[in-house]
Amino acid sequence: MxxxxxxxxxxxxxxxxxxxxxxxxxxxxxxxxxxxxxxxxxxxxxxxxxxxxxxxxxxxxxxxxxxxxxxxxxxxxxxxxxxxxxxxxxxxxxxxxxxxxxxxxxxxxxxxxxxxxxxxxxxxxxxxxxxxxxxxxxxxxxxxxxxxxxxxxxxxxxxxxxxxxxxxxxxxxxxxxxxxAGAVAQAMNMGALVCAAQLLGAGRALLETSIGYARQRTQFGRPIGSFQAVQHRLADVAVGLEFARPLLHAAAAHPGQRDRDVSAAKVACGEAAHRAARAALQVHGAIGYTREQGLGRWLTKVRALTLSWGTAEQHRARVMAELAKEARS
Missing domain, CATH: 1.10.540.10 (Acyl-CoA dehydrogenase/oxidase, N-terminal domain)
Structure with missing residues (x-):
């Protein structure tokens, strides 16, 4: 796989x-x-x-x-x-x-x-x-x-x-x-996976934008990207995105066979994108809220897509139900 x-x-x-x-x-x-x-x-x-x-x-x-x-x-x-x-x-x-x-x-x-x-x-x-x-x-x-x-x-x-x-x-x-029923279930998994992939891509864009801004923005005479706190924050974002990607591709390999894999991918990609959005706002500061800066295109899309095609709570419940079913069998 x-x-x-x-x-x-x-x-x-x-x-x-x-x-x-x-x-x-x-x-x-x-x-x-x-x-x-x-x-x-x-x-x-x-x-x-x-x-x-x-x-x-x-x-x-x-x-x-x-x-x-x-x-x-x-x-x-x-x-x-x-x-x-x-x-x-x-x-x-x-x-x-x-x-x-x-x-x-x-x-x-x-x-x-x-x-x-x-x-x-x-x-x-x-x-x-x-x-x-x-x-x-x-x-x-x-x-x-x-x-x-x-x-x-x-x-x-x-x-x-x-x-x-x-x-x-x-x-x-x-x-x-x-x-x-089978067609509807397959379509729901397909939509959730595409939504998860969009979230992963949006998170990647937010990370790239944050890194670029951290290299240009100076504070105390130095680029803010040289500060360890900023580096660690962005490193956490990168790790989250990289950990979510294998879950997405594993679920895409067999989307109709393991519902819990689809749900796990949606949760992981949503959380990784949300972490990227929070870090992007922290790195950019107040300018990140302005329309001219353009960050909002990704920030609002991450928020909307995280709540679409099943919330994190709904997908976690499905994962737990699948695990409980396997434990009983």
Whole structure:
């Protein structure tokens, strides 16, 4: 079992990184926050050109037929750049849900469009996912129950702590699949893993930004990065991120077989990203709160994603339940 990206996966992630680096992501995020999603749509189309939107869509529906391990490597890069939008839903959970629910009907209709980047999808699945993210940009909204999938209709909308994110309650508007308990469970694990990968990428970006600032900012005539307290704080962040990555890749290797591995990865990546966010604020000081500095794009996204796709408490409870089940068997 590989606990790190392969050479091919790293090369693909590098291509995504180059595309996002060359794009004006701060401008895209700012336009999104102001209600203009056209730049984001253009960005999404460019990602589709690289195959990101159809990465795990089976080839018969026009996708690349990639693995979950491929997906989390790319999702980490999307989190590294704080890309707005329903990322975990559109490239992970919804394609997995439609593909697992069956070939006929909804899958034939929507999966080719999702793979081509022409359709953006979002999902609500209480209790882990009580609200659908970014329904205002979604062309397809789904609602998932324990074993039923409905076409959804966005109702009451709520703002998120992340300016690049909106939330909405979803009501059912027609059954798409029934007897789909396995498909729903697979989709929930997929969404949690993509979310965990985004958190890992965001934590990495926060660490890189903190290191760069610590080298430039001087205090008492010296860069603050030369102070041992700052070094130790950032070293703790680096250790946390590196310890979370193998858990993510181990869970991605067999996401449908060990629910507790998915939950462990979500908790570990969330905690590592949260630690990176706290350290980034401490290193930057008051300037870290300013919009001009730009740190907030990652800070608010970490907060929002940590609470999405199952809270730490919900995932810890699932780990404990799985361990108790194994102890009894």
């Amino acid at each position: 590989r606990l790190a990206p392969s050479t091919d996966q790293a090369g693909y992630a590098a291509a995504v990184h180059e595309l996002l680096t060359d794009a004006d992501l701060p401008g895209v995020a700012s336009a999104w926050a102001d209600g203009d999603v056209a730049p984001w749509r253009a960005m999404w189309s460019r990602l589709a050109g690289l195959g990101v939107t159809g990465l795990i869509v089976p080839e018969r529906w026009g996708g690349l037929g990639g693995t979950v391990a491929d997906l989390v490597v790319v999702a980490e890069e999307l989190g590294h750049h704080a890309l707005p939008g329903p990322v975990a839903e559109s490239i992970g959970a919804v394609p997995a849900l439609l593909a697992a629910a069956g070939r006929d009907g909804p899958a034939d209709k929507w999966l080719p469009e999702i793979a081509a980047g022409r359709v953006v999808a979002t999902l609500a699945a209480p209790p882990w996912l009580p609200f659908a993210a970014d329904p205002d940009v979604a062309d397809l909204i789904l609602l998932a129950g324990t074993d039923t999938v409905w076409a959804g209709r966005a109702d009451s909308a709520y703002p998120s702590i992340d300016a690049g994110r909106t939330l909405a309650e979803v009501s059912p508007a027609g059954v798409l699949a029934s007897g789909a």
